[in-house]
Amino acid sequence: VIIDRSHWRWMIATLALTAIASISYAVYAARWPDGPGGGTIPGMIYGLLGSGLMLFAGLLSARKRVPTWRLGRAQTWLKGHIWLGILSVPLILFHSSFRWGGRLEQVLWWVFALIVLSGLFGLALQQFLPRLMLKLVSMETIYEQIPHVCLAIRGSADEVVAVVCGPLGVEEPSADAEEKGKKKTKASQPMEGSGPLKDFYVRQVRPFLDSNYSVTAPLASATHASAMFEQVRIMLPQPLHQPLDQLAVFCEERRQLALQSRLHGWLHGWLMIHIPLSCVLGVLGTAHAVLALWY
């Protein structure tokens, strides 16, 4: 989510509540007879408030599972998730009186810190990655469809080359390809001088157009690719320049899809840390509360 003017109220409210909590903590720390601690009544109140906010932040995930329930707009929930989640940090710090505690508490600290940091990292990425994707990936498609699109691109490329170079002689995982709607390649008689094009296609371009290509493939770099295409162009007669240009376009599409995959990975990868650790925090936090109250 982009942090814009619509977040100002939340930001101001968070800052104000942090200030109030800080002042109250300063007063409590200075005046409490045995000094501040998690077991004191004010300390427990900070703990309860902090835990409550974390719990609310965690409910965002549950809220997303029932999108049709009219429980408030999803963007309000996300704003609450971000700002109240941030507010929980000082409250938990005040709850612990800035102490590490025992082993369980130390683990809790690390987990909590990783959750907050991964969340802030994700938030930071969301400020510019969507914009970057819009700018750099003009051929963006639905992420899950990328393997299918790659297959389709490769099918089209096969057809372009087979028309001028004759049968490609490449093995197809045909059943799979047929299922995915791949058309049968129509081959014709090879044109004179088309050998280098076929060779270049089968050795370099075709493997690159696969849904799983090597990241070190020379065609993965636009600069290298341009140089390679120029080299091949010199070897080809004029009528074969057009199919070569078409292949260059297919490679550009494939590079864009690869970039989309990478950006998508960054945009969502942090959730792989954020969400599982939030579950761990929930379990450990409950254990901490039970143990603290028991003993």
Added chain:
Amino acid sequence: MAAYGDFAEIPAKQWERQFEFTDRAVVRRRFRAGEIICREGDYGSTAFYVVRGKVDIFLSSPIAHAKSRKSDAQSRGIFGLIRRFATGLVSANQDQREEEQRRHWIPIDAPIDLAYDNPVGQLGPGDLFGEMTCMSFYPRSATVRAAEDCELLEMLRNVLEVVKKAKSFKAKIEANYRQRALATHLRSVREFAELPDEFIDYLRPRVELLTYEPGAAICNQGDAADSLYLVRIGFVQVSQRHPGGDLVLAYLSRGQYFGEMGLIAGGVRTATCRALDHVEVVRINKEDFDVMVQRFPGVRAKLQVEAERRAAATRLQTETAAQIPLDRFLEQGLMNAQNVLLIDLEKCTRCDECVHACGAAHGGITRLLRDGLRYDKFLVTTSCRQCTDPLCMIGCPVGSIRRRESLEVIIEDWCIGCEKCAKQCPYGNITIHNFDVAELSRVYEGQKVIELADTAQDGSKRAVVKKATTCDLCSGLAEPSCVYACPHDAAIRVHPQEFFSGQLP
């Protein structure tokens, strides 16, 4: 073929030409009572001519439309806030939609129309059905079953063209139509519903049945208005000339009419009407039209109202078209769109919450895909745009897709789920929803539906019924689910011309 009296006049040489490439261009088929001859929604390329026996023709799809609503079982939430949505089939009686047109007759690809309340009819010797499927490859509009042991000729297009050119056969088909179908056809039009039998008898020999090939102009803008046309078969495009090109005003199918505006105003044609495919129309000339409106002031008043409504709709579209904007705006169909779902790609994290929400609100079947064309920083998603040029309406074999006054597309209850509209939509914005229903075992007795066979309570076999669906903007909810569920404030529903007005010249 010469042995069949109806085709006796066709020279043997002509038949030989038809059978030059295939001797199965026409086949004689015999069906036992109860056997299905063709099913609604199936694609085909043949027409049938009944030689002997009778056939029942009916719609087996439930006469109902898809509706998303909160499930009764889940409606008791905290203060009514927690609601689970389900999509089911409801009839017009259960859910009267805004501007719902209660049609009494459902147009099908046969010489007869089916009654809305009891969509079953019967054809007999000499009747021809499946002409639209044969000539224009539209899906079958109804299911046909042998009512008794019968014999039919199933023919390909080349044969159908030959037999329809034969004078005696053509005369017979026309006579059949005049005698059996003209009355229901005229009365299926709301404006003509009150015409008495006596006047229809007067019209019967006087109306002309005309045929047009695809692309042929039926009447031209600016010509003198000399007749009213009622569409019998095929689709007619109504368009107006403008400096920037032709503006499509409407697509008309069986049961709809045109030409009344010029006749009532006593002037000239205000639009050009062109056959989109093989079209057959019933022509009522000006003299008979004048007699009708003089004798039946009620008909005149209704036609007047309809003419005014059409004129207002035309004005609205013309005004919109006058603001010819950016090329890309036009290319992407945004000029046509009334309401689109835009996704701000600078805010969107591609989380697909909008798609999930749409699916959740519509029984698990999403009506939007987060894919489509881009305009500026926005993705114009694959969700119904309520186009002013609704190509989706061309080819519906039962005319069940139409527009409201607001230009919003609506699927009528008698949709047979043939998927034609979904294939026609240039933006892929119509989805087909499968519904599990009790096995379709409608029973017809004496041409009357006596049972709608809801026998699923005892666990009997279930059947799947298809219905076309389009974005309903989550009607009944304050906000569309896709917009409500977007956590990033990236999904917005807008009128594109207003929204992008700052960017347009």
